[in-house]
Every structure is written in C-alpha cells, then in structure tokens.
Amino acid sequence: MSNASIINIDRELCTGCRRCAEVCPVDAIEGEDEKPQSIDTDKCVMCGQCVQICKGYLASDDEVSTPRSKKLFDRGMLNSVREPIFAAYNLGQVKKLKEMLRNKDMFKVVQCAPSVRVALGEDFGLPLGTLTPGKMAASLKKLGFDRVYDTNFGADLTIMEEGSELIQRLKDNENLPMFTSCCPAWVKYLEQMYPELLNHLSSCKSPQQMAGVVFKTYGAKINGINPGKIYSVSIMPCTCKEFECERDEMHDSGYRDVDLVITTRELAQLLKDEGIDFYQLQEEKFDTPLGKYSGAGAIFGSTGGVMEAALRTGYELATKKTIPKLDLTMVRGGEGFRTAEIELEDFHLKVGVVSGLKNVKTVLESIKSGKCDLQFIEVMTCPEGCISGGGQPKLFIDSDRDQAYKNRKKSIYQHDANLSVRKSHENPAIKEIYNKFLKKPLGEKSHELLHTQFISRRK
Structure with a gap:
C-alpha cells in the first residue's frame, strides 16, 4: 500500500484553509491559500494529524460533482455512515473487516491499543476520555471475534525486550542514546530523513507487531488452531499502523x-x-492469557508512558531490587521535548521524551554533532502521544480537543493506578510466555519473532 492510498486530500472538498499544513510535522502538505492542497507522499509519515484537524467537509445534504455514496466507497467507508465526510481522510479497511467477520472458516483474533479504550466512548455520547475497556471487549465479542486480546499484552512484551536491550546497550556503552521504536510514523521519518542514525533505534517491533506474531505462533498453539487459519485484526488510534503491518519484515x-x-x-x-448499543453493553473481560496486561502496558498511550513503563521494569531488571517509586511523573507531560535525570538510589539515567515529531530534529542534530548526553529517548509523532492519534474520534471544537486529551491521559493513568499489577515483568501472562515459549528476553526465539531491522528510505 502506498502512502497516497493511506492519507489523502479530496480536492473537491478542500477549501485551502491550510490548517492541515500547520499541523503536518514533516511539511508534506503543499498548496496555495484558498486552493486545494496536495500531499508529498515521499515526505508523508501517515500520522493523520491532517485528518484530525481538517474542517472542510461535505454535509449529508450538500451536493458536489462526485456523489456522497461514491466518496464513501472510494474511502473504504460503510454505506451507513451519516456523519459529515471531510477533505483530509485516511483510507479505511472496515468494509474488509465486516466481510471477514462473516467468514466461518477463519479464526478471528483482535487486539486493541491502550488509547482506544479512553476514546471510543466519545463516539457514543459518553464524556470525553471515558475509560471503557469492559464495554469495548464486550462489543468486539458481539461482533463475532473468536478471541478478544489486547495490545497492552504486546506492550508488556515490548517492555521486557526493550528494557533488556537498553540495559545491554548501557553495559556495552554502544549506540546510545537508544530511541523507542513503538511509533511507526517516527520510524518511517528516521528511515527517510536520518537513516545514518538507525543504529540508535531499538530493534524491538511495536506492541501491535509483537502481539501479531505471538497470536500466530504461541497463540496458535494454545488455541489449537492452524496459524494459516488465524485472521489477526488490530484496533488502533493511529493511521500509520496499516503501513506498519504491511512492511515486508x-x-x-x-x-x-x-x-x-x-x-x-x-x-x-x-x-x-x-446496531450494537455500546452504551447499554454489559462489561466483559479480555480473553486470557494474551489479553492480560499490567498498568505499565496501559500507559503506553500517553506521551512519556513507554518511558515510564520501561523504567519501572528496567530498574528492577538492572538492580534486582524493588523500584522505590512507581509513579515516575518527571517523564509525564504534553507536547514538546523534555528531559529528566532518573535517580533512584544507585540507578542513574538521563532520558528524554519527544512528543510531536516537529520537536525531534534538534535532538537528532545534537546526536549527529556528538552533543547529546542522554541515554534513552522516547519519540511519539502525535502531539500528546497515541491518545491524540490520527485515527481517534474527530473533535470539531478546539477547546474540546484540549479537554479530550487531558481527560484521556487522566483515564489512562487512573487505569494504571487501579490495576493490581503495574510492572510488565510481573504480569503472570508475560512470565508464562517466557517460561513456555520465548525462554528469555533477547534470547534466540525473542530475536526471531520480536525484533527486526529497519531500512533506509532516503531518496
């Protein structure tokens, strides 16, 4: 799938307001004021922030040259959609999913990212940022999935591998600082703009891809299913995840x-x-063991969450002691670039968090010039992390957007605080998969399935 088919601008609806150009982190949107815009697909990282901000729309009773029904078809949208359709959009896959859910020959597995459960309810009239994991799981079972698992399990798995990788790099004093590799838009940006720094990127796959490969290997074994009969679906807040899952590796x-x-x-x-009434659904649980997660996995959706989760586990793996403080608020925050010195007894680490891809260039240039003294850096393309992803419910009023981001973050951290297990390495399902299948972090099986190599896309 090309960039052009994932993120698009409908020139028939575009008013040329250039709000999209203002939020594009890679200056991929081109055009004159008050004239239809276009996307430079070589630059585009498919983050979908243009989709979120776009206000040029076709109401249900408007008339343009192309019929509304044709636009819905071309965008991969369901015929039943009655809400306005906007100039900037991402190509949808939901019609393919609807068809697959009718296929009785396939074993259908689904995973949900942490940010989905703090935003989905907004499209059903619930207050901004309402936490709905139980209703979300129930709705997916009602759709007909055979197993409802969770990307948060994949997040816990990512922390086991990424935390171990960081510790190894610190011991060897090689390829520091290490960057997180969870965000596919950020990975694509580094591949096309700074491929000479790819050795600083963690070799870990994202939680989505770790979960995906586990579902068709370990999951196939525990469910007694031929992996060729498993159809694996992800529900994501991100418009770049479809690009990620189509990568050759x-x-x-x-x-x-x-x-x-x-x-x-x-x-x-x-x-x-x-016709599923989300509001009235009785809560259900995710299926085990691949739907079991810790609070550390849950906070991946907010900027600084991957960093905090990694530090909780990294500290204990490195020191063999219980971390004296679980809520590492020094790495939490909003859009921008922030640094912190983590000093927990004899554990010292200099870290950075980049939220909003526009803020990463200065960091990359400092590494190239040898002036960066950080050891671990989290990078998220979207302004507040995944909670503000391009695939989240669209917010029409700017004040609602700010409030939604605030409430979604609050819900994510509250979810973490309320869970009995808050460290990835203490998740019983994580212990089980290493005991029975993976054996150890950074081991042979882990490298085969959970790690990857990234490639230069420089033109």
Whole structure:
C-alpha cells in the first residue's frame, strides 16, 4: 500500500484553509491559500494529524460533482455512515473487516491499543476520555471475534525486550542514546530523513507487531488452531499502523503477522452499522492469557508512558531490587521535548521524551554533532502521544480537543493506578510466555519473532 492510498486530500472538498499544513510535522502538505492542497507522499509519515484537524467537509445534504455514496466507497467507508465526510481522510479497511467477520472458516483474533479504550466512548455520547475497556471487549465479542486480546499484552512484551536491550546497550556503552521504536510514523521519518542514525533505534517491533506474531505462533498453539487459519485484526488510534503491518519484515510468524488494521473511528462506525448499543453493553473481560496486561502496558498511550513503563521494569531488571517509586511523573507531560535525570538510589539515567515529531530534529542534530548526553529517548509523532492519534474520534471544537486529551491521559493513568499489577515483568501472562515459549528476553526465539531491522528510505 502506498502512502497516497493511506492519507489523502479530496480536492473537491478542500477549501485551502491550510490548517492541515500547520499541523503536518514533516511539511508534506503543499498548496496555495484558498486552493486545494496536495500531499508529498515521499515526505508523508501517515500520522493523520491532517485528518484530525481538517474542517472542510461535505454535509449529508450538500451536493458536489462526485456523489456522497461514491466518496464513501472510494474511502473504504460503510454505506451507513451519516456523519459529515471531510477533505483530509485516511483510507479505511472496515468494509474488509465486516466481510471477514462473516467468514466461518477463519479464526478471528483482535487486539486493541491502550488509547482506544479512553476514546471510543466519545463516539457514543459518553464524556470525553471515558475509560471503557469492559464495554469495548464486550462489543468486539458481539461482533463475532473468536478471541478478544489486547495490545497492552504486546506492550508488556515490548517492555521486557526493550528494557533488556537498553540495559545491554548501557553495559556495552554502544549506540546510545537508544530511541523507542513503538511509533511507526517516527520510524518511517528516521528511515527517510536520518537513516545514518538507525543504529540508535531499538530493534524491538511495536506492541501491535509483537502481539501479531505471538497470536500466530504461541497463540496458535494454545488455541489449537492452524496459524494459516488465524485472521489477526488490530484496533488502533493511529493511521500509520496499516503501513506498519504491511512492511515486508512483518511476516516472522510465517504469515502476515497482522492482517488488518482499523482505527477507533472505524470501530465506532462498524458498531453503529451492526446496531450494537455500546452504551447499554454489559462489561466483559479480555480473553486470557494474551489479553492480560499490567498498568505499565496501559500507559503506553500517553506521551512519556513507554518511558515510564520501561523504567519501572528496567530498574528492577538492572538492580534486582524493588523500584522505590512507581509513579515516575518527571517523564509525564504534553507536547514538546523534555528531559529528566532518573535517580533512584544507585540507578542513574538521563532520558528524554519527544512528543510531536516537529520537536525531534534538534535532538537528532545534537546526536549527529556528538552533543547529546542522554541515554534513552522516547519519540511519539502525535502531539500528546497515541491518545491524540490520527485515527481517534474527530473533535470539531478546539477547546474540546484540549479537554479530550487531558481527560484521556487522566483515564489512562487512573487505569494504571487501579490495576493490581503495574510492572510488565510481573504480569503472570508475560512470565508464562517466557517460561513456555520465548525462554528469555533477547534470547534466540525473542530475536526471531520480536525484533527486526529497519531500512533506509532516503531518496
């Protein structure tokens, strides 16, 4: 799939307000004021912030040259969608999913990113940022998935590998600082703009891809299913995740590890299309063991969350002691670039958090010039992390956007605080998969399935 088919601007609807150009972190949107804009697909990292901000729309009773029904078809949207459709959009996959859910020959597995559960309810009239994991799990079972698992399990798995990788790099004093590799838009940016720094990127796959490869290997064994009969779906807040799952290297299960990605918005549309009353659903649990997660996995959705989760586990793996403080608020925050010195008894680490891809260039240039003294850096393309992803429910009023981000973050951290297990390495399902299948972090099986190599895309 090309960039052009994932993120697009409908020139028939574009008013040339250039709000999209203002939020694009890589200056990929071109055009004159008050004239239709276009996307430079070589630059585009498919983050979808243009989709979130766009206000040029076609109301249900407007008339343009291309019929609304044709636009819905071309965008991969369901015919039942009644809300306005906007000039900037991402190509949807929900019609493919609807068809697959009718296929009785396939074993259908789904995973949900941490940010989906703090935003999905907004499309059903719930207050901004309402936490709905139980209703979300129930809705997916009602759609007909055979297993409802969780990307948060993949996040815990990522922390085991990434934390161990950081400790190894610190011991060897090599390829520091180490960057997180969870965000596919950030990875693509580094590949095309600074490929000479790819050795600083963690070799870990994202939680989505770790979960995907596990579902078709370990998951296939515990469910007694031929992996070729497993159809793996991800529900994501991100419009770049479809690009990620189509990367050539994401086939380590022997099959495509994640078959299809839909966004939070698309899930809401599908539930409405199927007549599922989300508000009235009784809460259900995720399926075990691959739906069991810790509070550390849950906070991945907010900027600084990956860093905090990694530090909780990294500290204990490195020192063999219990971390004296779980809430590492010094790495939490909003858009921008912030640094912190983590000093927990004899554990010292200089870290940085980049939220909003526009803020990363200065950091990369400092590494190139040898002036960066940090050891670990989290990078998220979207302004507040995944909670503000391009695939989240669209917010029309700027004040609502600010409040939604604030509430979503609050819900994520509250979810973490309320869980009995808050460290990835203490998740019983994580202990089990290492005991029975992976053996150890950074081991032979882990390297085969959970790690990857990134490539230069410089033109």
